[in-house]
Amino acid sequence: MKKIWHIAAKELQIVLRDRNLVLIMFLTPIVLATIMGFAFGGVGDSASSSFQHMPVVLVNLDTGFDLQQQIGVTETNLSLNDLTFNVDGAPTSVGELLQANTDITDTALNADSANFNFGNQLASILAATPLTDSNGLTSTTAFNLDELTCPLLTENGQENQQFAFAGTLDDLFDVDEMASAEAARAAVDRGDYVAAVIIAPGFSNQMMPTFSVAGDGGETTSGPAGEIEVYGSSGSPISALIVRSVVEGVVNQFTRISVALGATVDSAVNILLRNVSLANFDLTNFNLADLNISTQTLNTITGTLQTLDSSVLDPLGCLLTPGASNLHVNQQPLDQTQTLDAFSYIMIVLGSAQAVFFALFTGIFGMNSIYEEKRQWTLQRLIASPTPPRYLLLGKLIGNLLVVAFQISVLLLAFTVIASLVRGAPTFIYGRNIPAFLLVVFAIALFSSGLGVLVVGLFKTPEQVQFFGPMISATLGALGGSFGFRLPPAVGRISPIYWGVSALEKLGAGESGLALDVGVLLAIGVVLFVVGAILFRRRMTI
Amino acid sequence: MPPMVQTQKLCKSFRRSDGSMVDAVKGVTFDIEKGEIFSLLGPNGAGKTTLISMISGLLAPTEGDATIGGFSITQQPIEAKKLMGFIPQEIALYPELSARQNLLFFGRMYGLGGKELNRRVDEVLAFIDLADRQKDRIDTFSGGMKRRVNIAVGLLHRPQLIYMDEPTVGIDPQNRRRILDTVKQLRDQFQMTVLYTTHLMEEAQELSDRVGIIDHGEIIALGEQGELTQQVGEEDRIEIGLGNRAVPATYPAELQAQIPGVTRILYTPAEQLAEGSSQSTPARLTAFAKRGRTALPQLIQVLNKDGYEIQSVEVREPDLEAVFLALTGRALRD
Numbered sequence: 032m033k034k035i036w037h038i039a040a041k042e043l044q045i046v047l048r049d050r051n052l053v054l055i056m057f058l059t060p061i062v063l064a065t066i067m068g069f070a071f072g073g074v075g076d077s078a079s080s081s082f083q084h085m086p087v088v089l090v091n092l093d094t095g096f097d098l099q100q101q102i103g104v105t106e107t108n109l110s111l112n113d114l115t116f117n118v119d120g121a122p123t124s125v126g127e128l129l130q131a132n133t134d135i136t137d138t139a140l141n142a143d144s145a146n147f148n149f150g151n152q153l154a155s156i157l158a159a160t161p162l163t164d165s166n167g168l169t170s171t172t173a174f175n176l177d178e179l180t181c182p183l184l185t186e187n188g189q190e191n192q193q194f195a196f197a198g199t200l201d202d203l204f205d206v207d208e209m210a211s212a213e214a215a216r217a218a219v220d221r222g223d224y225v226a227a228v229i230i231a232p233g234f235s236n237q238m239m240p241t242f243s244v245a246g247d248g249g250e251t252t253s254g255p256a257g258e259i260e261v262y263g264s265s266g267s268p269i270s271a272l273i274v275r276s277v278v279e280g281v282v283n284q285f286t287r288i289s290v291a292l293g294a295t296v297d298s299a300v301n302i303l304l305r306n307v308s309l310a311n312f313d314l315t316n317f318n319l320a321d322l323n324i325s326t327q328t329l330n331t332i333t334g335t336l337q338t339l340d341s342s343v344l345d346p347l348g349c350l351l352t353p354g355a356s357n358l359h360v361n362q363q364p365l366d367q368t369q370t371l372d373a374f375s376y377i378m379i380v381l382g383s384a385q386a387v388f389f390a391l392f393t394g395i396f397g398m399n400s401i402y403e404e405k406r407q408w409t410l411q412r413l414i415a416s417p418t419p420p421r422y423l424l425l426g427k428l429i430g431n432l433l434v435v436a437f438q439i440s441v442l443l444l445a446f447t448v449i450a451s452l453v454r455g456a457p458t459f460i461y462g463r464n465i466p467a468f469l470l471v472v473f474a475i476a477l478f479s480s481g482l483g484v485l486v487v488g489l490f491k492t493p494e495q496v497q498f499f500g501p502m503i504s505a506t507l508g509a510l511g512g513s514f515g516f517r518l519p520p521a522v523g524r525i526s527p528i529y530w531g532v533s534a535l536e537k538l539g540a541g542e543s544g545l546a547l548d549v550g551v552l553l554a555i556g557v558v559l560f561v562v563g564a565i566l567f568r569r570r571m572t573i
Numbered sequence: 574m575p576p577m578v579q580t581q582k583l584c585k586s587f588r589r590s591d592g593s594m595v596d597a598v599k600g601v602t603f604d605i606e607k608g609e610i611f612s613l614l615g616p617n618g619a620g621k622t623t624l625i626s627m628i629s630g631l632l633a634p635t636e637g638d639a640t641i642g643g644f645s646i647t648q649q650p651i652e653a654k655k656l657m658g659f660i661p662q663e664i665a666l667y668p669e670l671s672a673r674q675n676l677l678f679f680g681r682m683y684g685l686g687g688k689e690l691n692r693r694v695d696e697v698l699a700f701i702d703l704a705d706r707q708k709d710r711i712d713t714f715s716g717g718m719k720r721r722v723n724i725a726v727g728l729l730h731r732p733q734l735i736y737m738d739e740p741t742v743g744i745d746p747q748n749r750r751r752i753l754d755t756v757k758q759l760r761d762q763f764q765m766t767v768l769y770t771t772h773l774m775e776e777a778q779e780l781s782d783r784v785g786i787i788d789h790g791e792i793i794a795l796g797e798q799g800e801l802t803q804q805v806g807e808e809d810r811i812e813i814g815l816g817n818r819a820v821p822a823t824y825p826a827e828l829q830a831q832i833p834g835v836t837r838i839l840y841t842p843a844e845q846l847a848e849g850s851s852q853s854t855p856a857r858l859t860a861f862a863k864r865g866r867t868a869l870p871q872l873i874q875v876l877n878k879d880g881y882e883i884q885s886v887e888v889r890e891p892d893l894e895a896v897f898l899a900l901t902g903r904a905l906r907d
């Protein structure tokens with residue numbers, strides 16, 4: 032077993048002593064990325080301001096979401112206002128709660144409709160425009176609901192940071208609004224904006240979780256599709272990328288909150304309806320005052336409702352409080368984006384792309400060296416030694432994996448050093464989370480190396496590999512965004528380079544959603560490795 | 574004592590790229606005794622490398638088997654391989670690594686490690702007289718030095734049996750001398766068994782306890798040198814180099830009839846040294862005679878009369894070259 036390791040270590044040793052290989056594997060990508068970094072990012076006084084006040088156009092088509100309609104009691108006189116909750120000791124109707132906060136509701140909130148509009152929320156966050164509510168309060172105070180508290184906030188003791196976020200995005204983006212998606216895309220195409228954020232009509236509808244209402248027999252209706260499109264300018268790929276990541280971040284928070292909110296509304300409504308049906312009420316013409324309900328039944332209903340703790344509405348409180356920890360999670364990357372200079376930011380993107388791209392080459396040409404070993408008879412010497420053939424195979428495969436992983440690590444470290452030198456202070460552009468860093472490097476290496484094993488196993492001669500290998504790498508590179516332009520994610524995702532670069536960018540931004548990227552790379556990598564190894568076995572004989 | 578190596582009807586057929594088959598080795602059976610130097614002598618393409626590759630477990634035989642120290646190379650390859658040291662025809666070393674790094678790596682592949690490995694490496698480096706260059710990369714070495722390291726790798730684990738496939742190809746006379754001396758040293762000092770292949774009659778003659786002559790994938794003669802030369806009798810051999818003038822096919826027989834004492838005359842036409850090369854070996858007549866020195870003046874006289882230009886003349890005692898010529902009608906060429 033030790034022999035496997037000896038063979039793998041020998042592979043790395045040879046690479047490090049081969050001056051040409053060192054030039055190609057390490058120096059070329061470092062120099063390339065650095066030159067491109069200077070060319071795109073520029074260095075100097077203006078650099079740090081390059082990524083401030085990026086012009087962004089916003090199209091908010093969101094039609095909102097009618098809570099009352101969704102819970103299926105619209106035909107009745109039962110209004111949301113009839114649901115009262117004991118909030119901090121005082122009975123408060125949902126309508127009242129919502130009315131106090133126009134920022135989450137449609138402008139004309141009346142007692143009978145509660146129209147949530149997540150699109151408006153997102154728009155105001157991006158534009159950092161204070162929403163003025165019916166009481167004339169501006170954003171910071173408007174968000175600050177006295178009645179509702181967010182337990183996440185209190186637990187973390189971060190109440191004072193509630194509004195930290197209000198100013199940050201303001202500096203980052205200059206947001207204009209437009210009414211038409213077409214016009215916004217055209218404006219981006221003209222170069223007026225770095226990106227258009229287009230919120231589809233069904234956004235709120237999609238954000239709201241579906242809930243089923245017992246007794247009513249109905250599932251919620253599904254509304255129009257609710258995607259958000261970030262239409263980036265190909266002329267400013269980095270800026271578009273920043274916009275995309277901010278929007279993704281905010282929407283992620285919305286999703287988390289809406290799940291919690293859904294559960295709350297679901298249980299509240301269900302409790303009400305269960306009690307109503309217990310008393311055999313006809314919902315069609317339901318009017319609390321007109322009905323001849325025994326005091327006992329009424330007490331049961333109100334009693335049940337009253338026992339609802341105000342905490343069931345806490346998720347709602349968190350939604351309405353922008354500084355709450357949910358949104359706060361997203362705070363770090365936004366801050367970082369700002370403090371990084373343009374050069375560093377470009378190095379994150381270019382460096383990732385170069386590292387992954389060159390790793391593919393090493394993966395393929397490293398495996399192709401089996402022909403060289405055959406030609407110079409070192410392979411024959413290994414076969415003549417008392418070493419089982421499967422150890423020879425594993426040694427070669429693991430050796431290649433080791434070389435590729437080493438190359439990626441060195442490149443990323445070099446980019447970190449260069450960014451730090453340019454900025455004049457230590458700048459961990461790929462973050463400081465060493466285990467996450469190593470995991471990402473391993474995933475990329477597994478994929479790149481696996482591709483090499485498959486390619487060399489598949490093509491019959493070294494010449495074919497030399498011809499097709501670069502074509503395959505270049506195609507994957509172009510699809511995955513290694514050449515400075517980005518294809519739409521739907522296309523890019525075909526290329527594992529997309530996942531590698533995405534994982535590295537997330538490392539740099541300190542984001543946590545790496546699992547998908549790493550998972551995709553590992554899964555493809557394992558498949559390539561196994562299938563490749565079966566094919567590659569025949570290359571290990573003479 | 575059981576033989577070190579036994580081969581049983583080893584066969585190897587290759588499929589050419591055009592689909593036709595080549596029988597590179599055709600049913601070879603022989604034994605190599607412990608402690609002897611056994612040479613396989615044969616021209617290029619005779620099947621020496623193919624045969625040795627099957628015995629060392631590099632190539633699977635199409636048919637037949639070989640045992641090394643009693644272990645079948647096809648059934649118990651790991652045990653068999655432990656007993657053998659492999660010195661291929663090519664310089665099978667990593668050019669980027671130093672001599673010492675190469676030795677350390679291959680030593681580990683033979684299961685050596687730690688202090689013992691380092692001691693053995695020092696030992697073989699001293700043996701091949703390259704201790705002072707051990708830290709230099711192989712690609713900075715001369716051809717002869719590379720050959721010596723190539724040999725050293727095969728000796729690291731002190732194998733009972735060592736194969737050498739044409740270890741003197743392409744090196745200068747001084748280094749060749751060293752290698753031949755090394756081979757004898759392996760047998761005399763370390764009691765190793767050596768399987769040595771060559772296409773050079775002189776090497777086989779100098780080194781071998783026993784010789785197998787191989788041609789077209791078959792062993793055509795096998796035994797001690799004396800036994801083999803006796804097969805062709807006590808005749809001397811007269812080599813006459815001619816110019817480029819072609820000799821009619823019937824001429825050797827006519828010539829033989831004119832000179833008493835000459836038992837046979839063979840003609841070897843001129844041959845280009847390499848494709849496209851202007852140089853060529855001259856055409857030769859080889860005459861066998863009981864008393865070469867008496868037949869020689871008459872031969873020269875007749876050739877002169879018939880208008881052939883004589884470029885060189887040589888009279889040889891019976892040797893392995895003569896055996897090959899006698900058996901195949903062709904010369905072993907350099």
Ligand SMILES: Nc1ncnc2c1ncn2[C@@H]1O[C@H](COP(=O)(O)OP(=O)(O)O)[C@@H](O)[C@H]1O
Nearest residue numbers: 587588595597616617618619620621622623624
């Ligand atoms: N891999 C191969 N494929 C096809 N033919 C081969 C192969 N290896 C050797 N041969 C053929 O087998 C014959 C013997 O070759 P080889 O063993 O290398 O001879 P030698 O070592 O005596 O010069 C030659 O005719 C050669 O062309």
Ligand SMILES: [Mg+2]
Nearest residue numbers: 621622662739
């Ligand atoms: Mg050969």
